[in-house]
Amino acid sequence: RQQSLWRSALPSNVRSVVIDSSAPLDSVLRQVREAVVDILERRAAGRLGEGWAGLPPRPSPRWSLPRGPRSAAKSGLLIYQPVTARGRAGWEVARLVAAMGGFRLLPRDEAPPREVREKLAGHLPRGSRFAVARANHPGRYIAMIIDRSGEPTAMAKLATDSEGEAALENEARELQRLGPLLPAPLSAPRVIDKDKGLLLINAVQWKPRLRAWVLPQEVAWSLGRFFRNGARNGAGPVHGDFAPWNLLRTNEGWVLIDWERATPDGPAFFDVFHYLVQSHSLLGRPSYSTLV
Numbered sequence: 001r002q003q004s005l006w007r008s009a010l011p012s013n014v015r016s017v018v019i020d021s022s023a024p025l026d027s028v029l030r031q032v033r034e035a036v037v038d039i040l041e042r043r044a045a046g047r048l049g050e051g052w053a054g055l056p057p058r059p060s061p062r063w064s065l066p067r068g069p070r071s072a073a074k075s076g077l078l079i080y081q082p083v084t085a086r087g088r089a090g091w092e093v094a095r096l097v098a099a100m101g102g103f104r105l106l107p108r109d110e111a112p113p114r115e116v117r118e119k120l121a122g123h124l125p126r127g128s129r130f131a132v133a134r135a136n137h138p139g140r141y142i143a144m145i146i147d148r149s150g151e152p153t154a155m156a157k158l159a160t161d162s163e164g165e166a167a168l169e170n171e172a173r174e175l176q177r178l179g180p181l182l183p184a185p186l187s188a189p190r191v192i193d194k195d196k197g198l199l200l201i202n203a204v205q206w207k208p209r210l211r212a213w214v215l216p217q218e219v220a221w222s223l224g225r226f227f228r229n230g231a232r233n234g235a236g237p238v239h240g241d242f243a244p245w246n247l248l249r250t251n252e253g254w255v256l257i258d259w260e261r262a263t264p265d266g267p268a269f270f271d272v273f274h275y276l277v278q279s280h281s282l283l284g285r286p287s288y289s290t291l292v
Contacts, residue, residue: 075144079143238263240260
């Protein structure tokens with residue numbers, strides 16, 4: 001009971017690290033040193049240049065966004081795609097504040113995790129900046145690379161554990177194998193580079209949608225063609241995680257991202273049903289009666 005309470009004893013604004021003290025002494029000391037050095041190093045890196053702002057402001061923010069210059073701060077928000085009215089409103093306000101230079105007034109946060117910065121280091125052009133978002137899976141991150149003019153140039157998906165690395169390997173493989181089967185107006189991102197625990201794809205200039213739960217008819221039609229283009233013995237290619245937050249609207253059509261669960265031998269109509277069920281479960285639209 002005491003061990004359980006220790007995890008919630010500190011105030012929410014105090015960072016904590018949990019270390020198993022039943023391990024050998026050398027191992028415990030090494031973990032303590034690494035934790036202390038990591039925190040100090042992230043604080044030092046966060047003070048360089050304009051630094052990062054953490055949103056929401058709390059011990060472990062979901063997004064680490066560049067505080068400046070204005071164009072980079074505004075572009076950094078493209079790492080998040082709003083799919084609800086409330087999210088869209090907050091996103092638009094944040095974009096306005098960033099464009100006015102308001103992010104420089106936000107308190108400096110620590111830099112993104114060191115392992116993320118190390119994986120990105122070899123892919124950052126001179127003078128570029130980047131925004132980082134924590135994914136829903138532990139040890140997984142998404143980074144938006146922004147050039148010195150403030151334009152997004154690439155999106156990186158990063159993993160710090162073996163499970164995440166395997167998922168990125170599958171995504172890179174299926175993007176190159178199944179991506180070309182997508183008919184217009186659907187398309188897949190282009191793989192720029194890949195490494196252990198890193199997948200670099202081209203940045204997409206997308207536009208927010210007001211009713212993200214609505215599955216456009218032209219997209220559903222393209223998914224049917226996509227399945228048919230590679231169908232064999234009743235099975236065929238499916239994206240595997242087709243949902244409102246993985247479908248980006250652009251001036252040229254629609255871009256389908258996040259191919260970690262793609263497979264060449266899925267069941268027919270899987271993607272269409274997945275989209276509708278995910279929308280109903282997480283966005284509340286369409287309604288249950290409409291879905292049935």
